[in-house]
Amino acid sequence: MKKISIIIILFLMPYMLFAQELSLDSCRSLTLQNNKQLLHAKLEVKAAEQVKKEAFTNYFPKISAQGFAMRASDYMIKEEIPEANLPVYDGNPLNLLQPTQFAYFPGMQIETFDYTNIAALTAIQPIFTGGRIINGNKLAKIGMEVSEEQLEIKKEELILKTENYYWQIVMLQEKQQTLNAYLQMLQSLYKDVSVAYQSGLVQKSDLLKVQLKLNDVEVKKYRLENGIEILKMAFCQHMGIEYSGNFQLSDSLTLIETPETVYVNHQQALYNRKEYDMLQKSLKAEKLKKRMILGENLPQISLGVQGLYLDAFDKQNSYGIAFATVSIPISGWWGAAHKLSEHKIKEEIAQTELQEKSELMLLQMEKAYKDLNESYRQIKIAEISVKQAKEHLKIVSDNYKAGVVNTSDMLEAQAALLEEENKLSEAKSNYKMKVLNYKRVVAVDLQ
Numbered sequence: 001m002k003k004i005s006i007i008i009i010l011f012l013m014p015y016m017l018f019a020q021e022l023s024l025d026s027c028r029s030l031t032l033q034n035n036k037q038l039l040h041a042k043l044e045v046k047a048a049e050q051v052k053k054e055a056f057t058n059y060f061p062k063i064s065a066q067g068f069a070m071r072a073s074d075y076m077i078k079e080e081i082p083e084a085n086l087p088v089y090d091g092n093p094l095n096l097l098q099p100t101q102f103a104y105f106p107g108m109q110i111e112t113f114d115y116t117n118i119a120a121l122t123a124i125q126p127i128f129t130g131g132r133i134i135n136g137n138k139l140a141k142i143g144m145e146v147s148e149e150q151l152e153i154k155k156e157e158l159i160l161k162t163e164n165y166y167w168q169i170v171m172l173q174e175k176q177q178t179l180n181a182y183l184q185m186l187q188s189l190y191k192d193v194s195v196a197y198q199s200g201l202v203q204k205s206d207l208l209k210v211q212l213k214l215n216d217v218e219v220k221k222y223r224l225e226n227g228i229e230i231l232k233m234a235f236c237q238h239m240g241i242e243y244s245g246n247f248q249l250s251d252s253l254t255l256i257e258t259p260e261t262v263y264v265n266h267q268q269a270l271y272n273r274k275e276y277d278m279l280q281k282s283l284k285a286e287k288l289k290k291r292m293i294l295g296e297n298l299p300q301i302s303l304g305v306q307g308l309y310l311d312a313f314d315k316q317n318s319y320g321i322a323f324a325t326v327s328i329p330i331s332g333w334w335g336a337a338h339k340l341s342e343h344k345i346k347e348e349i350a351q352t353e354l355q356e357k358s359e360l361m362l363l364q365m366e367k368a369y370k371d372l373n374e375s376y377r378q379i380k381i382a383e384i385s386v387k388q389a390k391e392h393l394k395i396v397s398d399n400y401k402a403g404v405v406n407t408s409d410m411l412e413a414q415a416a417l418l419e420e421e422n423k424l425s426e427a428k429s430n431y432k433m434k435v436l437n438y439k440r441v442v443a444v445d446l447q
Contacts, residue, residue: 034240083107130295253428272443
């Protein structure tokens with residue numbers, strides 16, 4: 001029985017987890033842990049890191065091994081030495097010119113070199129490559145740094161989207177609460193009108209007006225519930241978790257920060273933008289590429305050593321060899337001059353792009369701050385409108401009870417309050433996103 005209970009608890013644990021409230025911080029953490037787009041960006045960083053490590057290996061000697069084995073169908077060297085009388089050497093070289101004694105040589109046939117085995121181990125160390133190794137490593141480092149910055153940008157984008165989902169759901173939940181309160185008012189009004197109708201104080205048309213409004217609210221309530229559920233499904237997919245409609249969000253649309261509290265100096269913020277740093281790295285990369293082209297057309301100097309094993313002519317020998325190589329490109333300078341001009345133009349393009357996009361980023365910051373102030377003013381106006389709608393509803397309600405106004409006026413006042421409260425919820429949700437967007441464009445850490 002105890003084992004069965006443990007199994008049931010383990011089975012229900014995911015549902016127990018999602019039945020709890022999720023805070024904004026927990027939603028952020030889930031997104032950063034599970035989002036598939038972020039996983040792709042992390043893999044890009046790992047790939048760039050391997051490129052950087054591969055470039056570093058160019059500083060070290062290139063070691064290679066070679067082997068060659070050959071066997072011929074016949075001897076490749078065949079020589080025949082004819083018979084002859086050879087002078088006898090008595091120790092005096094002068095006597096070889098006029099020999100008096102001879103020795104008979106019967107002649108012989110030489111047949112050899114029908115096979116050979118060669119093995120070599122070579123190590124070549126580049127000494128001067130026109131700066132290509134150094135610049136190649138710098139380029140690889142820039143590539144890895146750019147991929148890391150792209151990862152951070154992707155994290156910020158995902159956090160922005162997470163908060164967007166979060167505050168949209170909070171807004172819809174508050175609209176749901178407002179709609180439920182409105183529904184209770186309508187149901188209470190319906191009871192009052194029903195009693196008045198049965199007493200003959202109002203016409204049936206008044207009762208039907210309330211019934212129609214109740215029907216309309218029921219439809220809106222159903223649509224709102226469906227909208228919340230679809231949004232929660234999309235939110236769970238974004239966070240990389242299985243969907244469960246049981247979870248609730250713990251925050252409410254309370255105003256915390258005013259525009260003045262989040263403002264930063266835009267010119268200083270520009271230098272902290274990852275996009276600005278990436279543009280600078282792009283300019284630096286173009287300069288390095290130009291140096292790489294120049295390095296390809298400079299002399300290349302290398303030192304090398306080789307161990308050689310030779311098995312041929314029925315003999316086995318080993319040798320140690322040291323060598324140096326110098327390669328001087330001559331005809332390549334014609335094409336290289338055009339390549340250098342091309343990369344010089346690309347460097348100018350990168351410089352122009354840096355200036356242009358810097359101006360656009362500053363403009364983006366200014367617009368984001370103006371949008372933030374506008375959104376803040378919309379909240380203040382919406383708060384006044386809600387207060388006025390409540391006062392209006394109270395006056396109409398008192399007059400309705402006194403018989404001064406009719407049912408249509410009461411329904412209109414209630415609907416006006418619902419509309420203004422929904423506008424306030426939308427304004428607060430929109431302000432939350434404007435704050436986050438402003439922090440993002442002024443390079444405030446969102447994580």
